[in-house]
Amino acid sequence: MSSPDYSKLLSPKVCALKKSGIRKFFDLLDTMEGVVGLTVGQPDFTTPWHIREAAETSIDEGKTYYTSNAGLPRLRDAIAGYLDRRFGLRYTQSEIITTVGGSEAIDLAVRAIVSPGDEVIVPEPSFVCYKPLVVMAGGIPVTVTTRVEDSFKLTPGALEAAITDRTKAVILTFPNNPTGAIMTKEDLEGIAGVLRDRDIAVISDEIYAELTYGRRHASIASLHGMRERTVIASGFSKAYAMTGWRLGYIAAPEPFIEQMLKIHQYVIMSASTPSQYAGLEAALHGDADIDYMREQYNYRRRYIRKRLSDIGLESFEPEGAFYIYPYIGGFGLSSDDFCNRLLYENACAIIPGTAFGDAGEGFARLSYAYSVKHIDTALDRIGDFVEKLKREKGL
Amino acid sequence: MDYSLLNLLETDAKLTDEQIAAMLGKETGDIKKMITEFEKNGTILGYRTLIDWDRTDREYVTALIEVKITPQRDMGFDKVAEKIYNYPEVKSVYLMSGGFDLALFIEGKTMRDVAYFVAQKLAPIEFVISTATHFVLRKYKDNGVIYGPTSDAELERGNCN
Numbered sequence: 001m002s003s004p005d006y007s008k009l010l011s012p013k014v015c016a017l018k019k020s021g022i023r024k025f026f027d028l029l030d031t032m033e034g035v036v037g038l039t040v041g042q043p044d045f046t047t048p049w050h051i052r053e054a055a056e057t058s059i060d061e062g063k064t065y066y067t068s069n070a071g072l073p074r075l076r077d078a079i080a081g082y083l084d085r086r087f088g089l090r091y092t093q094s095e096i097i098t099t100v101g102g103s104e105a106i107d108l109a110v111r112a113i114v115s116p117g118d119e120v121i122v123p124e125p126s127f128v129c130y131k132p133l134v135v136m137a138g139g140i141p142v143t144v145t146t147r148v149e150d151s152f153k154l155t156p157g158a159l160e161a162a163i164t165d166r167t168k169a170v171i172l173t174f175p176n177n178p179t180g181a182i183m184t185k186e187d188l189e190g191i192a193g194v195l196r197d198r199d200i201a202v203i204s205d206e207i208y209a210e211l212t213y214g215r216r217h218a219s220i221a222s223l224h225g226m227r228e229r230t231v232i233a234s235g236f237s238k239a240y241a242m243t244g245w246r247l248g249y250i251a252a253p254e255p256f257i258e259q260m261l262k263i264h265q266y267v268i269m270s271a272s273t274p275s276q277y278a279g280l281e282a283a284l285h286g287d288a289d290i291d292y293m294r295e296q297y298n299y300r301r302r303y304i305r306k307r308l309s310d311i312g313l314e315s316f317e318p319e320g321a322f323y324i325y326p327y328i329g330g331f332g333l334s335s336d337d338f339c340n341r342l343l344y345e346n347a348c349a350i351i352p353g354t355a356f357g358d359a360g361e362g363f364a365r366l367s368y369a370y371s372v373k374h375i376d377t378a379l380d381r382i383g384d385f386v387e388k389l390k391r392e393k394g395l
Numbered sequence: 396m397d398y399s400l401l402n403l404l405e406t407d408a409k410l411t412d413e414q415i416a417a418m419l420g421k422e423t424g425d426i427k428k429m430i431t432e433f434e435k436n437g438t439i440l441g442y443r444t445l446i447d448w449d450r451t452d453r454e455y456v457t458a459l460i461e462v463k464i465t466p467q468r469d470m471g472f473d474k475v476a477e478k479i480y481n482y483p484e485v486k487s488v489y490l491m492s493g494g495f496d497l498a499l500f501i502e503g504k505t506m507r508d509v510a511y512f513v514a515q516k517l518a519p520i521e522f523v524i525s526t527a528t529h530f531v532l533r534k535y536k537d538n539g540v541i542y543g544p545t546s547d548a549e550l551e552r553g554n555c556n
Contacts, residue, residue, distance in 0.1 A: 040552065299403070299418035306417035372407075372414060 017135065020128045021355030025339070029349050036378045037349035038366040041177060043241035043322070045296075047278070048289040051240060054281035055274040063277065067270045070261060071098030071249070075276050078283035079249055086287070087209065087219055089232070091251045097264055098271045098279070102207040102248040105233035107133050108260040109203040109250065110169075113231075114139035118168035123154045124357030125325075126173040127205070139168065145359040148316050148327070152181035156190035163194070169201040172220060175208035178356045178365035179325045180301075180318020185218040192223045201256075202230040207248075208321040210239035210290045213298045217320070221251075231256050238321075239290050240282045245275040297322050300368040300375060307379040308366075311386050322369045325353065329362030331389040339364055341385070348381035400429055401438070408442040447542050449534070457486075457502050457531040458509045460517070461495040463524040472496070475522060484512050495527070506530065 007015070022041075029035060046052075070076060076096040083089040099105040106129060114120060116138030122130045123144050131141040144162045146152040159170065172191075174183040183191070195202065202220055209217040221230040235248025248271075250260060270276075282289075301318060308315055308326050315326035328338045335352035342348050353360025368375060389395075403415055412430070416423040433439040448455060464475055472490050476497060480488040487500040499517075503509040513528055534542050 042552065044552075295399070299399075302420045303414065303417045372410070372418070376414075 013136065017132050022128060022351055025349070025351055025355065028343070032343070032347075035343065035347045035349050036374065036381060038368070038370060038375070038378050039349050039351055040367055040369060041323075042243040042369060043238065043293065044369045044371065045241040045293055047240060047242050047245070048282075048286065051242070051278050051282045051286060051289075055245075055278035058274055058277035063273060065273065067273055067276055069265045069270050070094075070096065070257075071271055072276050072280065075280045075283065076249075078280050079251070082283040083232075083251060087217060088222055089219055089227075089251065095251060095254060095257055097250045097257060097261055098276060099235070099248040099250060099264065100268055100271050101237060101246040102205065102233055102235035103129060104264070104268065105235065105248045105250045106130070106171075106203065106205055108263055109201075109231040109233055109252075109256070110134055110139070111137050111263050112256060112259040113169050113201050113203070115168070117166065119164060119166045120168060121159065121162050121170040123171070123173055123176075125152070125176070125178055125353060125360045125363070126171075126356060127177045128356065130171050130173070130205075140166075142167070143357065143359070145357075146176075146179070146181065151316060152176060152179040152325075153183055153187050154191060156194050159191060159194050163198070163200070167198075167200055169203055170195065172202060172204040174204075174206075175212055175217065175320025177208065177321050178323045178351070178353065178360070178363075179316065180321050180323050181316070182212055182215075182217065182320040183220075184215065185223070188218055188220045188223055192220060192226050195229065196225045200229070202226065204230055204232050206232055206234045208238050209234060211294055211297060211322060212320040213294070213301060214319060228253055231260075236279050236282055240286050241289075241293060242275075242278065242282065245272070245278055247271055247275040247279045297368065300370070300372060303372060304366065304368045304375050304379070307375070308382075311379065311383045312390075313382070313386065322367055324366050324368060325363050326366065327362060328353075328364050331386075331393055331395070333389070335361055335364055342382065345388070346381040346385040348378050348385070350378075350382070400426065401433070404430075404439070404442075445538060445540050447534075449542070454504055455502060456504070456506050456509060457500060457534075459529045459531065460499040460501055460513065461527040461529075462497040462499060462517070463526075464496045464522045465524055467522050470522075478520060479517070482512070482516060484508075484516075 029037065073093055075098055076093040079096050080091045080093060083091055099108065110133045114134060114137040118139045119142045120134045120139045121144055122141045123146050134141045142162050144154060144158050146154055174181060204220050206219060219232060221227045221232055231250060231252040233250055236242040236245060304324055305315055305317065313326040313328060315324050318324050328335060331338065335354050339350055339352040342350065351365040353363030353365060399419055400415065403410060403418065412423050412426045416426045467475065476488055476490065479485060479497065479499065484501050484503060485499055486502050489498045490496065491498050501509055501512060503512065513526055517523060518526055536542060
């Protein structure tokens, strides 16, 4: 019996997908000891107790069945109330689907919208999932590079230039992972001006909406004429430190929902029931938790930026998420080489910007979802490494 | 009033002035000044360390004592409390609403020490009507900090995105 030719068993489309650049780096990390990392993309807080407790109670009460496909009606009502209360967005129960994390929400949106040959505009640097999901749906990702000179925002000009007759959708990725960039209401007005009179859908990944510093997040769906063409993908992970619960949601007009629900029904059935009860408690009574955690992130955000600047690594001021994205290109090393050497020589892990698209060359992503003490240890190592590089290069 | 400086120090008194300044986006000199002012006006009373003595071999017992008192003419609760809180064995004193008046936390080396204090010092005070002593069996949480073995949950936090 010979082993099969797997290239004949597997889908060429999937085989051609690149392994996530972050993943590669994490795999390397797993083989090393004593490394201090600023790598994780999830809160260091534990889910607030009252939320955990609500899930425990639901299990104790025997609520272990599937829910309706779109999720518990009470949870969808609570999400609608939350979106209105926090962001002034008006959705009804029938315009919301609860999903397995924000990731499923993005996938549902892409699959419901994209047909083979359709172009989808993806700003980069950005999180790693968009392009592969577009490719899996048969679409063609079209990269628009956001630039540090524009504070890593998507500009109307760049968007306009990327639009063709085949453009089907634009993915908005703000607050942005990895840059920490946000789009203000005024910025979004410019984008809306380009899209309003075109049949182009907007998939707005707003998973970091609660984590903005100084001003509240604005959703493009809150702008005149945009709600109709926008799918909001979001979730509980970042706002409530609930990454492990895998609970997200979609908010969109019913024509979108109707189609996305079919995919969700066939693939997922319904999101985990205990997680939905946890989410219900969070959406109803979790505002203070969000505010507390945001304040803690904000302290760390200011702190890490100051420390980077003291070391001589300048960074654009991140106004959202929990990442900072310093320029590391001044030493004649590529981002990959900088991060690899930092890892091997000074036992500190940060993610090369190139993991988030080619536009990330010259940058690195540091997460500040860590204690100040941990940030200090990592920054000491980065400081030593940068000193060494300066000596090497005679800077 | 902005409580962020006090909140930070209350959680971690070992933060340096420089760290706090960076975290709050202020100048180190201003932070030094603010802290000095808080120390002067009695808002900041001191800096201490949370110690889980159960992890050492030190012998000690803690008791919560409920005290009922007769209000004294020309003598408010403050004066009565003072007579009690000046004993070094008394770690905390609170004036309470409800079924009794003062709540005391007493610390001693042994239960006998505590019993001696109640019988010989506290009970004989003229305005003390009665006392009820409850010994602490185990401390689970104090000052917002959970005592006991540290969780290893963090070790399994995955690197996902």
